[in-house]
Amino acid sequence: MTTKKYAAEAIGTFWLTFGGCGSAVIAAGLPNVGIGYLGVALAFGLTVVTMAYAIGHISGCHLNPAVTIGLAAGGRFPANQILPYVIAQVVGGIIGGGVLYLIASGKGGFDLSSGFASNGYGEHSPGHYSMLACLIAELVLTATFLFIIMGATHGKAPAGFAPLAIGFGLTLIHLISIDVTNTSVNPARSTGVAVFAGGWAVQQLWLFWLAPIVGGLLGGTLYRWLSTEPTGVVIGTAPTT
Numbered sequence: 223m224t225t226k227k228y229a230a231e232a233i234g235t236f237w238l239t240f241g242g243c244g245s246a247v248i249a250a251g252l253p254n255v256g257i258g259y260l261g262v263a264l265a266f267g268l269t270v271v272t273m274a275y276a277i278g279h280i281s282g283c284h285l286n287p288a289v290t291i292g293l294a295a296g297g298r299f300p301a302n303q304i305l306p307y308v309i310a311q312v313v314g315g316i317i318g319g320g321v322l323y324l325i326a327s328g329k330g331g332f333d334l335s336s337g338f339a340s341n342g343y344g345e346h347s348p349g350h351y352s353m354l355a356c357l358i359a360e361l362v363l364t365a366t367f368l369f370i371i372m373g374a375t376h377g378k379a380p381a382g383f384a385p386l387a388i389g390f391g392l393t394l395i396h397l398i399s400i401d402v403t404n405t406s407v408n409p410a411r412s413t414g415v416a417v418f419a420g421g422w423a424v425q426q427l428w429l430f431w432l433a434p435i436v437g438g439l440l441g442g443t444l445y446r447w448l449s450t451e452p453t454g455v456v457i458g459t460a461p462t463t
Contacts, residue, residue, distance in 0.1 A: 228306055230281035232314035234273040238285050239318030239414040242266035243339035246404075247326050259400050266405070267393030274385030283385075286408040287311055287431075292368035292438030296446040298375070308410075315414030323418045340416050340423035341406040341430045349401040353429065356403045360433035361440070363395045364407045368441025376449065406430040407437070 245265035249257045257265070274283045282299070284290045287308040293299035319338075326332055337346070343356035351359075373379060374387040392407075399405045406412045412430035416423040 224306075227281040228310040230277040231284060231307055231310040232317070234277050234281070234283055234285045235311040235314030235410050235414075236318040236321075237273055238266070238269040238408070239315045239411050240322050241269040242411065243319065243415050244322050244325075246339040247322060259397065262400060263393045263396035263405075266396050267389040267391075270392050271385045271389030274388060278385065281307075285311060285314075285410070286434075287410055288364050288408060288434035288438035289368065289371060291435055292364075292442035293371070294442070295439045296368070296372050296442030298372065298442070311410040312413055315410035315412075316417055317414075319414035319416075319418050322415070334419050337404070337423065338415050338419040339404065340419045341404045341412045342422060342426050343403065343429060346422050346426060347402060348404055351402045357429055357433045359399050359402045360406055360430065361437040363399055363405075364434040364437030365441035365444070367391055367395060367407055368438050369445050372442060372445035372449070403430070407434050409434055 242262070242265050245257060246262045250259075250262050270283070270285065273285065277283050282293075284293065284299075284307060290299060290304055290307045290311070294301050294304055323338070326338075340346075343351065343353040347356055370391040371384075371388055374384040374391075395407055396405045399407075409431040412427060416427045416430075
């Protein structure tokens with residue numbers, strides 16, 4: 223069963239990276255019919271909603287090292303499972319980026335210099351936001367994401383609606399921050415495309431590990447302190463809804 227959890231995390235993170243980043247690389251910029259920022263934000267949210275219902279009962283559907291670490295900080299996940307979950311998520315993210323590369327590169331004029339949906343700061347931020355602004359955005363938004371996840375999966379929360387709350391939360395996060403960092407809040411998603419983009423995307427990847435992880439720790443710890451009720455399910459050893 224443990225191996226199946228890791229496989230589920232890899233598959234789910236593959237879908238998040240392929241679906242979310244794929245919407246940005248393939249569909250966002252099409253003339254007249256492109257989905258734009260709103261479409262990309264919805265795509266990321268939908269990947270989480272669909273996989274939460276598909277694999278939430280198997281692995282908890284973390285799909286994100288910052289979520290796994292934040293849930294452990296919040297008392298919802300065993301610390302000894304953090305490393306294998308993170309490895310599975312990164313592997314899934316890289317496979318997702320790889321499949322996306324194989325498809326996107328099949329179009330004439332494809333050019334990795336556009337960033338391949340990578341996250342960046344300074345001149346590589348879509349809106350040219352500073353490194354500090356990008357770090358703060360990623361930290362605060364990831365902390366809020368963990369807060370939403372902890373609350374939506376609490377034992378007192380309405381049953382069955384956690385995937386929707388979490389997916390809509392991620393959509394809102396993207397609407398806020400696509401122009402700032404191209405939105406990470408997920409080191410596995412960032413790594414999955416950065417390894418193919420190379421260059422500046424890999425050089426700036428450190429921020430998109432550091433800020434989401436610190437944010438996840440803060441969000442998980444804050445909700446654990448705030449909630450006076452039982453903490454709810456352990457996400458990854460029991461169903462999330």
